[in-house]
Amino acid sequence: MDFKNSAFMYILGIAVGAFVIAQSVYFLVKAIRRSRELGITGTVIRRTITSSAVFAVLPSVSILLGLITLSSTLGLPLPWIRLSVLGAVTYELPAATVALNAIGESISMPVSNPAAFNTVAWVMTLGCITPLIIIPLFLKKILGGVHKLRKRDTHWGDLFLTALFLGMISAFLGMGISDGLLSILTLLTSAAIMGVCGVFVKVLKVRWLENFALPISMLGAMGLAILYAELLPAELLPAGLWG
């Protein structure tokens, strides 16, 4: 077995995965205990857990695809590790590409030796490390500021946080609309399915649907994206769509 997929690398991957699970379970337990103190019902907690778990499946599969993309160059365990802790494909792929170029190798070829492999691992790790330093130093101040804002003027505090959400959503909607017809159709389909779910919840009182409306909208829109891609002329489709 080559060094990229050695048993040692898998052991590292398992250790990192176990760390992430342990931290998540710890925070989950603490938050559930706190929610009981706040009088949030068990039903709301269970629904939050179930709907978040269902919602996470599709984006997680998409992250897995990124892992598979990187695996041809870096083997399976290193992309697994990097995408488990502070990772995102949008960062890891360029980081690996730049690191390999710096040592005269290419992302389109498997890494040839452990020295190059270690260089890539260091660049991928150090390139995205800032939140782990900034958050312990500044989070208290950031959230203290938000708390003061809400305390001084609750209505403006709520508007401020809603505006933050809308800023993020607007950037992604803008990107979706500018990214070609397939992207626009997918975006509108997801919005339309969400609207239909809204009718079922609000008018027809199908309450359970409320927690699953987003994953259903995503799945429906992604399924129809396949159909749209089949029906649309090739010149209207994004380059490299099929592979």
Place this chain on the structure above:
Amino acid sequence: MKEKKEYSVQVDAYGRAWMLAALAVMLLVPISMCIYFGVWPNVLDVLAGLLGVAPIYWVVCSIEVFTYAPMLGSGGTYLAFVTGNITNLKAPAAINAMEAAKVKPGSQEGEVISTIAIATTSIVTTIILAAGVFLFAQMAPILNAPILQPAFKMILPALFGGLGVVYVAKNWKLAIAPLVVMIALFIAVPSLASSVSVLVPVGALIAIGAARLLYKKGLV
């Protein structure tokens, strides 16, 4: 009030401890690789690689902390920034969960619901990635099937279409300005799509500015 302070002090204490542990785990991975393989990289090679990504990503990551932390709350932020994939998974999951539970971001209830959603998604992602790694031979051909590629490449429009319609419909007055500016910007410069995370704080600043204006005029 005292109770709330005690809880936030607690979250801050264990959040920092976990974050420092995560920093150690992250650094131990390449260190142990170097020891195990018996070879350390040339520092200049690492610096050359970092020079290509760090100036952008350090800035983007720093801005992300200031943009997402108020939305996610302290527990959610400590967890989300360790497990990553914030824009495409953790933040939407937290927003969706708070919306469904009818709690406000920034409130005590919002804080715990956001943390529960982020913890759950982190566990699911970790399990799916592990399953994908250990069942690679079985899963890779299915996931790489050409017929499925349009679905996976359209995951962000599928996610933000559904999420966006709820928020935009509920807050359309606040949404107009950032939406118009962002759509115009992306249509004028389509290549910006690859750096959308840089534009999230820009969209947030426009939305906050517009919200302040509408608030001052008594329109929201």
